[in-house]
Amino acid sequence: MSLEPTRKSPSSDEDDSLLDADLLAIFGDTPDEDQDVSQPAPADEPAEDTEALPSFDEDTDEGVQPESLDESDPLDEFEPFSDLPDETPPAEPLQVPEQPEAIPVGDSPKVEPPRKRTDEDNYRVYLLKNLSSAHTAACIEEKLRKLTGISDAVVVYATQQLRFLADDPDARLDQIRRICMSIDPSVELVPLSHAPRNRQEFHKPGQMRGLIAGVAFLILGALAQFFLPQIPLVPMFILCLSYVILGGDILLSALGTIKNGRVFDANVLLSLATLGVIAMGAYVEAALVMLIYRLGMWFEQRTVAKHRRHILSAVDMRPEVVHRIDNQGVVHTIPAAEAQVGDLLLIRPGDRIPLDGIVRAGQSRLDTSPITGSAAPMAVAPNTPIVSGCINGTGALQLEVTHALPDALVTRILEAVETAAADSSQMERRFLRFSRIYTPIIVLLAVLTALIPSFITGDWARWVHTGLTFLVVSYPGALILSVPLALFSGIGAGAEHGILFRGGSVLESLKDIRTIVLEQYSTLSRGKLEVQSVAPVPGMNESALLSMAASCELNADHAFARCIRMAAQERNMQVVPPSRVQEIPGQGIVAMISGVTVLCGHRSLLETAHVDLSGYIPAESGTDVLVAAGGRFAGVLHIAEAVKPGIKTTMKRLRALGLTTVLMTASSSEQAEALAAQLDIQEVQAGVSPDERDTVLEETERAHGAALYVSDSASSAAAVTAVMGSSAPSALQAADLVFLTSDPQAICHAFDLSYLSLRAARQNIILALVVKLIILLLGFAGVAWLWLAVLLDTLATVLCLQNALRVLRPKN
Structure with a gap:
């Protein structure tokens, strides 16, 4: 198939000149007969405060072509668009020339150079x-932070990382290994490169066997105590x-902790409480x-x-593996970690x-939804960069x-999520400081409870037992775990939907955000032009108008x-190739289509040809x-950058x-105000250059x-910076929030996840504190059972964990 559209040769009945004499007098000499000139993009028309042209019902079938007019005076009258002359060749479907490079139908992320961390040579992850x-993780972190020569240390229990x-x-x-x-004693440092892909393998050997043996001896001992009280x-x-x-x-862990000078430790406190009740014979x-x-x-x-x-x-x-092609063309399956820059892989x-x-060979279409969230495919061909x-x-x-x-994007996304887990929020830091105060206070309360009432009442057994119970909940x-x-959970739920929180x-x-500033060309628009509307004059239908415009632009190569x-192709239009085409620089195209003179372009083109534009x-x-066509105004095609679907719904939700909502754009005030009104955006900041941002x-x-601030690049001027669009993958280290998806409703989803996560954290805080208060009140009331206190405290932890997991499975 030829990549060039079919061109109609001039008929012997046509005039040898390219266009009629009137247009020659207006626009000057024509180019050579065989020369095709493409039209530059029409300039933007200044906006005016007028109503839009009303739509007209179509009254003819698609593909109807303009009728040949009397060539003796082609601009005198406007004829109906029907009954093509016999010499007109059969109409051919529109053929869009194939591109040597990929045609990105959806959003394609950019391939960026490998990123570099700050102090990369001195940074380690194990x-x-x-x-x-979580308690062990907090102890290790606190101890490592005190080491001379270590600038920073973070232990994340959720990801098992140091x-x-x-x-x-x-x-x-x-x-570091000795401190851990x-x-x-069971903790081991494992290099990240040696870690199993399935982290479920990280458990203590023989843990379940020891648990079963302990339960068996507990039951046997209880039976022996009941049936053999005499022994x-x-x-x-x-x-x-x-x-x-x-x-x-x-x-053993408690002994090691005491050696290191830590007394207010969960294992130490539990050991003291249980050894105390053993001393009391329980x-x-x-x-x-x-x-x-x-x-x-275990749970x-x-x-x-x-x-x-x-x-x-x-x-x-x-x-796990890649398929590498060697110099002889043989394909070898090798571990992905062994692939080097410059290797040729078979996909x-x-x-x-x-x-x-x-891409060096082959053509295909990629599903980019795992990276961009867009369902639209991306066409790729040789020399196309892909991620x-x-x-x-x-x-x-x-x-x-x-x-x-x-340095691949898939690794950087995983690292972004794991690094995000290591970033402590203010809420976490507040309750870590709170725990350092809370624990000594409750331990002091336990000691006072064991001593003061015992001296007063003489009932040492009861009040010492109560004091030991308080140690458990101290x-x-x-x-420490649930917050x-x-x-x-919020970070993970966001990552599943293409939203990466730092x-x-x-x-x-996000709970403190009061304003959303949206940059037009990365968040509101798709980054490509669309025919937004086709408005013919009375007596003309949309199909004929679009067909004529597509015929004029058949050989042009501008946006x-x-x-x-593309609009004609999507409607399956039949487009007649023009027999003659002439470019009018800066104004548009004049073409001869089936013997009819058609003008397509800027308003000034038609005004120069004395076309009546009163309508x-x-x-x-x-x-x-x-x-x-034929000297009469036929209609107008309104072209604008395609607005992403769901924008109006997003704006409505944000206002709710x-x-x-603020629109920031480099466009003129008139265009920005019109777009803001269309999308229900409250405020406009127009004509903003990058230096003024x-x-x-x-x-x-x-x-x-x-x-x-939602844009295609990060900014330190806003409280929170979000990057959306094809540049998002390259902003994983710079932006606070990265939207790998192009759906603007992801902005609302980010606020939803913030609300759900913080609500779950607050609920966990309240639940944990209420349970501990109940245990303290029961102790003062005389219900000082150590096992009950441990059971209630454990149930509180389990409920907090399950509540945190609900963020991953929201009902709405």
Whole structure:
């Protein structure tokens, strides 16, 4: 198939001149007969405050062509568009020339150079195998932060990661390893590159076997105590054995913690409480407390691991293997980590693109929805840059790697989510400080409760037991775990929908936002032109008008021409190739179509030809392409940048949230005001250049409050910066919020996730504190059962975990 549209040769009955004499007199000499000249894009028409041209009903079929007019005086009268002359060749369907490069139908992310971290050489990330609890993670972090030479250290229980910055990080690994083992002997440092893809493997060996054995001895000891009261040493020995089996690692951890100078530790406090009741002869209660505590820890680990896998599996698109083509053309399957920049990979139909690169052979269409959220495919051909994570269509491709696995987009997205989990929100930091005050206060209360009432009443057994019960609830474990987990749930839920938060602090910051500043060309529009409306004059239908415009623009190669041709193609228009075409620089095209002189372009083109435009009403925004045939005005095509679907719904929702919406654009005030009115945006900042952007943002924040700025680039002037569009993948390290999806409703979704996450965190705080208060009140009321206190505290932790998980599964 030829890539060039078919051209009609001049008929012997036609005049040898290209156009009629009247137009020659107006526009000057014509080019050579065989020369085709393409029209430049029409200039924007100044906006006027007038009503839009009313629509007209179509009264003829699609594909009707203009009738040949009397060539002796072609501009005298306007004839109906029907009954083509016999010499007109059969109409051909519109053929859009194929492009040597990909035609991006959807949003395609840009391929950026590899990113570099700050202090990259001194930054390390390790996985902590067998990390048992959030409490252990907090202890390790606090200890590492005090080491000389370590600038920063963060331990994230949700992702089992240790991230630290040090002067000489590799030389400090042994010291870090010793600190981890002193707090929990089972913890191991695992290099990130050696970590299993399935984190569910991280559990303590033999943990379940020990739990079962401890339960068996507990039951046996309780039976022995009931049936053999006359031999107290037998049940005591069995129950103590059960206690050691169930709580031995807790006791060892407590000893290590005391050695390191930490007394207000969960394991230390629980060990003291259980050893105290053993001293009072309550062996069953001590073993039962350890059992409940171990069951709670097991359930906590299982829930957090499931939570972690659910989140990370949704964003972990890293490939296990790739198919590399060697110099002889042989395909080898190798681990993805071994692929290097410059390697040639085979991408089979249906495969996920494994690494960022450039297509060197083959054509296909990619599903970019895993990266951009857009359902529209992206056509690719040789020399097209593509990013990892997209899914190949039906064509095989050969891809030259430009970014190895550590720098590929799929790795950067996963790292963005894991790094976000390490970012502490103000709420987390507040309750971490609160725990440092709360625990000593409750421990002091436990000591006073054990001593003062005992001296007064003489009932030492009751009040010492009550004091030991208070020790159990003196550590706010549910708060330390559930608050960051609720925020991590929000981060994970956002990542599943193409919304990447830089951390829990961003989720928390969204609650203070009062203004949404939207940059026009990245958030509101699709980045391509569209024929928004076709408005013919009475006596003309839309099909005929669009067909004539597409015929004039058939050989042109500018944006407006492609837009008109695409509109005709989408309507299955039959387009007659023009026999003659002449460009009028800066104004438009004059063409001979089936013997009729057609003018297509700017208003000035028709005015120069003395066409009566009294029926023309300019649009308030965008660009009008006017069409005249036979010297009479035929109608206008209104072309504007395509607005993303769902914008008006998004604006309505944002206003319902009490937010002020502001449009920021470099366009003129008239065009910006028209667009704002169309989309129901409250305020306009027009004519803003890139140099003025930060100043305008600061003024907007002073006028309306903290702002969320949504654009295609980050800015430090706004309280929260969000990046949306094809440049979003390159902004993972710079922006507070990154929208990999192009759907503007993701902005509302981000606010929803902020609300849900913070609500879950607040509910967890209230639940944990209420349960602890109930335990304290029960103790003062005489119900001082240690096992009941541990059970209630464990149930509170479990409920907080489940409540945090609800953020991943919102009802609406």
